[in-house]
Amino acid sequence: MNIGRINLVLGREFAIRVKKKSFILTTILTPIFFAALMIVPSLIMLNDNGDKRQSVVVVDKSGIVVPYLKDSENIKYTVSDTDNLEVLKSDLRQENSDADILAVFSELDENNNLSLATYSVKQINGDAKNAISHCGDDAVQAYKLSKYDIANLDAIMADLKYKVKVNTYMISEEGEEKENSNEISMALSYIMASMIYIFVFMFGNMVMQSVIQEKSNRIVEVIISSVKPFELMIGKIFGVACVAVVQFLIWIVLTFGIVSVVSVASGIGSDPEQMVAAADATQIIASGDMANPVADITSSGMMSTISSTLGNINFPFIIGCFLIYFVLGYLLFASMFAAVGSAVDNEADTSQLTLPVTIPLILGLFIMLHTFQHPESSLSVWASIIPWTSPMVMLARIPFENVVPMWQLLLSIFLLLVTFVGTVYLAGKIYRTGILMYGKKATWKDLMKWLKF
């Protein structure tokens, strides 16, 4: 192998892609999109608190609710001095009306229950509705309890008022305790593994298309009279890898750049941990529909737990693993994609030949969907060690603390590397023959035969 020639090929493959308008656009626009995903929810969260207090006019026909109306940050109650609903409703319609919501509690019925009707001009939001109806619930509950004539009721009630506080701790090998939220790890696991899948597929396909293009352009024979076919293939695969890595790095830098600039400007706070927290909370929201258990925490307002958990997650380690597994997984699949590309004359013929390449990739994705919920199952462990599926499955396990022993990680990386070397050698043999074959539609049987030429 001649490194100089490989570098020339690599340089061209890199340059033509990086110069493309589509590359420049996606490289710049994607971080803006990511940043928006991170920033917008935090802005919303901030604005939530700063929202105008809703003013609720209450008509209490039952006569028991008024003591239980408690003003909160978002709601201010005013007890109406009239029962005339028509007047109150028309007041509500006036443009400069102070009242936003009219809440009418009915009289108690024979079972001592009451109902609530709310009126508003704008759509009433869920929080306000819940708050108002809670007042009614509390009032009815208290009223009913008082009917039982229990002695020391107030003391009993105070004693009963208790909510279990949940703290999740992880014990590390050193015996140190850390606060942990499993949902965050699951979200990370899902996101990381999906990204590996998407990018390996995307950039692997790019290599295949590049091979097909050279062949259908008929330039390939000119090129391989100067460069060995294997050097051409390697240059191509690594050229596209460089494009991918450069794109990732730009994305990471730009995303955090935009986020910090906007955060400082909008006063979200420049504390990086807070930003990360906001960022990942967003990702959870984004993936919420795919991973139901994860969606719960966003609504339950556990932001403090989230940020303390995020503080404990080893981001450099996870990002490092992501890059290693992306690069190795990409190299493995790209060399197979290159071999397939060499065997066809045009892209229309690829579907049948790519199947054996894409099956392990898709299998990895399916196993990952199991792994992010069961990172320690034996299926997860084996699939994270066996090459082909390991890039996706291992990345789904890594975000969980103390789940992947070091030996499994090293073994998995080592096996992936060895498999890549073996695969690229065989792919090179197919490629060498394939790029000079025109006309006949090749099958996998032909490809196996070419290994011997």
Place this chain on the structure above:
Amino acid sequence: MNTIVCSDVVKKFGAYTALNSVSIEVPEGKIFGLLGPNGAGKTTLIRIINQISIPDSGVILFNGRPLKREDVYNIGYLPEERGLYRKMKVGEQAVYLARLKGLSTSDATRELKIWFIKFGIQDWWGKKVEELSKGMAQKVQFITTVLHRPKLLILDEPFSGFDPVNVQLVRDEIIRMRDEGTTIMLSTHNMESVETMCDNIALINKSNLVVAGGVDHIRREHGNNQMEVVYRGDAPAAFSSEVFSVAFDEEYKGGRRALLDVVKGTASGRVLLDLVAATEEIISFSELIPSMNDIFIKLVKGE
């Protein structure tokens, strides 16, 4: 001195033998024609010399020593199946191809400018290849093949896609490069250009070497030992000779034309002597040498 010597080269693809113990010698500074019908094995042999394929057995010498990887820098190859990156700009692409052949960017750019002016295509530097016509792209392709001044130039159907004016331009360049010492291997089905350009040829048919040698020698070898004389006269002259017999004698443009079957190995002067004895008014006299086209067809059809 031979630029290329192939000895007993064998190449098989599975059960199919593409080259069956083929040996050729390509002399330095000459134009060598590699002939053969489609599928004979020419491209396989050319690919082996270009180190695109590896022979199963046999030896290839380049300038008298075994072929090595670095020799690709001294070879220029214009394949029959050729093309350029369609989305790349002409100049950028030519520089890239030259760098693959070991030239530096600055050398390549300088040389390219000279060639672009010579071919009158300076304006194309910044154009994308997809904007060029086929003939235009062929010009660019030819330049990129010869730019690094290879010792050996292998051209597979170099004239296809060119109009007659450009065929002449390319032909003149090939002759000029030969005169400057470049060895040229020409694979073509155009027998007229073989006759006018090639010094030596080899003909391959069905994976085997059929004939090799100097063009003049081969043509004479495959002649029928016939000579033609055109002379003035109204009636057939009374030719009588020990070295030839008259095959026919006919009227021809106000004179007469006779075809002579000559005893093999007779010098033309000896024939002429007997002709002059019968008639003094000879207009033309020539050996009838078969065209390369006839020889090609005869050999390939196995007559």
